[in-house]
Amino acid sequence: MRTKGFAKHYYLMLLPGFIWLILFSIVPMFGIVIAFQNYNPGLGVFGSEFVGLETFRYMFELNDTMNVFFNTIYIAIMKIVGNLIVPLVFALMLNEVRYMGLKRSIQTIVYLPHFLSWVILGGVLLDIFAYGGPINQLLAMFGIDPVLFFGRADLFPFLVVGSDVWKEFGFNTIIYLAALTGINPALYEAASIDGASRLRLLWHVTLPGIRTTAVLLAVLSLGNVLNAGFDQIFNLYNPLVYSSGDIIDTWVYRAGLLNLQYELATAVGLLKSVAGFMLISLSYYLAYRFTNYRIF
Amino acid sequence: MFKSKTFSSKMVDIILIIILVVIAITCILPLWYTLALSLSSKSAAAAGAVGLWPVDFNFNSYQQLLQDSQFFKSFWISVQRVVLGAGLNFIIVPLMAYPLSKTVKDFKGRNVLMWTLIFTMLFNGGLIPLYLTIKAYGLMNSIWALVLVGGAQTIVFNIILTINFFRNLPSSLEEAALVDGAGPWYILTKVFIPLSVPVLATISLFSIVYHWNEFLYGLIFMTREEFYPLQTYIQQLVVSVDPSTMTEDQYKRLSELSNRTLDAAKIFIAMIPVLLVYPFLQRYFIHGITLGSVKE
Numbered sequence: 001m002r003t004k005g006f007a008k009h010y011y012l013m014l015l016p017g018f019i020w021l022i023l024f025s026i027v028p029m030f031g032i033v034i035a036f037q038n039y040n041p042g043l044g045v046f047g048s049e050f051v052g053l054e055t056f057r058y059m060f061e062l063n064d065t066m067n068v069f070f071n072t073i074y075i076a077i078m079k080i081v082g083n084l085i086v087p088l089v090f091a092l093m094l095n096e097v098r099y100m101g102l103k104r105s106i107q108t109i110v111y112l113p114h115f116l117s118w119v120i121l122g123g124v125l126l127d128i129f130a131y132g133g134p135i136n137q138l139l140a141m142f143g144i145d146p147v148l149f150f151g152r153a154d155l156f157p158f159l160v161v162g163s164d165v166w167k168e169f170g171f172n173t174i175i176y177l178a179a180l181t182g183i184n185p186a187l188y189e190a191a192s193i194d195g196a197s198r199l200r201l202l203w204h205v206t207l208p209g210i211r212t213t214a215v216l217l218a219v220l221s222l223g224n225v226l227n228a229g230f231d232q233i234f235n236l237y238n239p240l241v242y243s244s245g246d247i248i249d250t251w252v253y254r255a256g257l258l259n260l261q262y263e264l265a266t267a268v269g270l271l272k273s274v275a276g277f278m279l280i281s282l283s284y285y286l287a288y289r290f291t292n293y294r295i296f
Numbered sequence: 297m298f299k300s301k302t303f304s305s306k307m308v309d310i311i312l313i314i315i316l317v318v319i320a321i322t323c324i325l326p327l328w329y330t331l332a333l334s335l336s337s338k339s340a341a342a343a344g345a346v347g348l349w350p351v352d353f354n355f356n357s358y359q360q361l362l363q364d365s366q367f368f369k370s371f372w373i374s375v376q377r378v379v380l381g382a383g384l385n386f387i388i389v390p391l392m393a394y395p396l397s398k399t400v401k402d403f404k405g406r407n408v409l410m411w412t413l414i415f416t417m418l419f420n421g422g423l424i425p426l427y428l429t430i431k432a433y434g435l436m437n438s439i440w441a442l443v444l445v446g447g448a449q450t451i452v453f454n455i456i457l458t459i460n461f462f463r464n465l466p467s468s469l470e471e472a473a474l475v476d477g478a479g480p481w482y483i484l485t486k487v488f489i490p491l492s493v494p495v496l497a498t499i500s501l502f503s504i505v506y507h508w509n510e511f512l513y514g515l516i517f518m519t520r521e522e523f524y525p526l527q528t529y530i531q532q533l534v535v536s537v538d539p540s541t542m543t544e545d546q547y548k549r550l551s552e553l554s555n556r557t558l559d560a561a562k563i564f565i566a567m568i569p570v571l572l573v574y575p576f577l578q579r580y581f582i583h584g585i586t587l588g589s590v591k592e
Contacts, residue, residue: 009480010395010403017392017451018409023433024448025416031425045428090319096312108578109320115570116327117509119527123534123563124326127333127556131548132344134329151547170323174582198305231512235535240547249423256424257516269422277419 035267055267064251065268072247075157075228080221082165083172088214090169091176092206096198107177110170122235125163126150156241164232175217176210183209212291219287223280226272248272327567334358334560341556357561367562369522370529373439374508377525378569380443381507382500385451389499390492392451393458394484417452427516441517442510442525450506454499461495462488497580501573508569526566534559 030045035055037048059065090110097103113121129135129149136146149155187205196204230249237245248268256265287293328348333341337352345351361367396413400406420426426445435441465488473483489496514528524532 006480007403007405010398011405013391013395013480013484014409017388017455018412020388020444021413021416021448021451024429024444025420028421028426028429029419031421031428034425034428090316093312093316096309097316098309099313102313106316106320108575110323111578112327112571112574113323115505115509115574116567117511117527119509119511119531119535120563120567121326123530123559124330126535127560128326128329130344132342134344134347137344137347148544148548151544166322178582198308234512235531238547240544252423253512257427262424262428266422266424269424273419273422280418 032266032270034262035270037263039262039266041262055263056271059264059267059271067243068246068248068251068268071157071244072226072228072249075160075233075245075247076225078157078161079164079228080224082161083168084214084218084221086165086169087172088176088210091173091180091210092202094173094177095180095206107170107173110173112170113167114171116167118229118231118235121163121167122232125159125236129159150236151238151240153241153244156237156245160229160233160236160245163236164229175213179210179213180206216287216291216293219290220283222283222286223276225279226276327564330560330564330567334557334564336557338555338557341560357555357557360558361561361565366521366524366529367526367565370524370526371565373523374526377439377442378504378507380439381447382503384443384447385454385503386496386500388451389454389458390484390489390496393455393462394480394488396455397459397462413452413455416448420449423516430517435517437518437520437523439523442513443507445513445517446507446510447503450503454502457499458492458495461492465491494580494583497577498583501577501581504573505570530562530566534563 033045034048036050036052037045038051038054039045039048094103094106097106127133131146131148135149140146147155149159183205187209188201191201191205226248228247228249230247230253233245233247233250234253237250249272252265252269252272255261255268325348329346332348332350333346334357335350335353335355336346337354337356340346340351392413395403396406396410398406421429430436430441430445433441435444469487469491470483473487478486509527511525511527511531514523514525515531518524518528521529521532
């Protein structure tokens with residue numbers, strides 16, 4: 001093909017985007033050296049003294065950080081499980097609906113929360129679960145005393161997971177629905193001529209048909225074990241639930257930007273970035289090995 | 297598709313539809329409640345008397361909102377941010393995706409550049425280095441900090457989506473253009489872009505929603521309230537609590553003291569732009585996501 005001499009145009013096309021990414025993604029990576037310094041804002045990155053792994057040693061001595069790592073993984077794993085299973089079950093149920101109009105309307109409505117921010121939904125949820133809010137009013141009808149939902153450390157992780165699954169299940173359904181439409185209808189016809197019931201069709205045709213997709217999503221979600229959701233928790237938590245709800249990202253925000261512990265916050269953030277990078281790489285590799293799926 | 301008409305099968309259908317409709321309703325009920333709250337009287341809201349219908353229906357909170365000049369300033373900043381952010385995204389993404397959709401045979405540097413790009417998506421310096429970099433650039437209190445930082449973090453995902461879409465276009469189209477003597481710029485703008493409406497609509501929707509919803513960078517890069525985008529303004533007013541220690545009673549009182557009807561009005565107005573663009577772009581994003589075959 002006559003594509004000789006195109007390469008210089010290709011580089012030209014890529015140039016603006018790469019300048020953008022270098023300035024705003026790659027340059028900030030060099031700030032990581034702060035984690036190995038006794039950082040002094042007056043002297044900057046170039047003038048501050050290097051202290052090696054001192055900050056990391058200090059980090060592991062803090063009870064705080066261990067608790068924060070635990071909370072992050074605990075909440076993230078519950079979210080991963082919920083966000084895999086609920087959309088799958090929902091997609092299977094939706095797939096059984098044969099009135100296209102109704103199916104479309106339901107789909108349109110359940111995708112919606114995905115597109116609203118956690119600032120908005122945080123405000124809405126705090127209102128609904130407020131001490132005098134509608135949920136407590138409802139409980140009162142059954143004679144249950146009002147609960148200070150978002151002020152209870154023991155309930156907080158479950159509220160976070162529940163509300164996240166509620167926000168995202170519709171959107172996560174899209175992939176499963178796409179996989180379901182990919183199943184050859186002839187398989188259903190053949191099986192029902194052989195006398196298969198609806199349950200048998202589900203078991204022998206539908207589920208095997210989306211198995212690869214389910215495995216793929218499970219493997220890919222591995223990369224999110226350290227992402228418990230900054231936006232959500234930041235907009236829902238308060239000092240009463242720090243013990244069970246504080247995650248790496250929210251802790252880094254408070255330690256770094258509110259308490260100005262730059263080195264410590266950078267060190268914790270770096271540990272998260274490195275571990276997260278390895279987890280995502282591993283999950284992408286496994287996805288390729290097991291399902292032959294390439295993302296790039 | 298077959299249709300079984302037994303009685304039990306019909307019962308299953310009915311129960312299924314009821315469950316699905318109830319689930320769908322839970323997705324809009326919170327938004328509906330916020331609307332009802334914003335249209336109720338302050339005293340009714342404080343007493344927790346508001347359910348699914350406004351109590352003492354009035355527009356007071358919306359009239360009060362009209363006098364809040366900061367709300368409109370922030371709204372305008374968000375609008376500017378969305379236009380700039382989504383506009384840049386719309387230009388840069390196809391420009392980068394086109395050369396990167398080529399094989400190494402046609403474009404030698406392709407793999408190295410692609411992996412650099414992916415590295416910026418999977419790894420980052422963390423919050424503190426990012427903050428210090430933007431400060432060093434002198435972009436504090438500038439809308440460009442919001443547009444460029446957020447953009448750099450979301451652009452790579454959109455590029456991957458677009459690359460996968462480009463690769464699925466029939467290669468004979470490009471070959472025909474080449475035979476006619478078309479250059480790379482002509483092929484991109486006159487062949488690829490017109491054929492990529494679903495994916496371009498999808499990445500535009502993602503970009504619009506991202507820039508509209510993002511609040512953290514407004515919080516850390518803007519030192520004065522007058523520069524806050526809308527979500528940051530709402531976050532500071534409605535959601536955020538003093539991060540010092542707090543007792544249960546203080547937390548309870550906080551939720552009672554706040555002006556709930558006015559807050560609800562703000563939240564509801566902030567939702568409207570997403571509610572408006574979403575239905576128009578919905579048919580594209582499902583198509584765009586599944587055809588781009590990025591399963592996230």
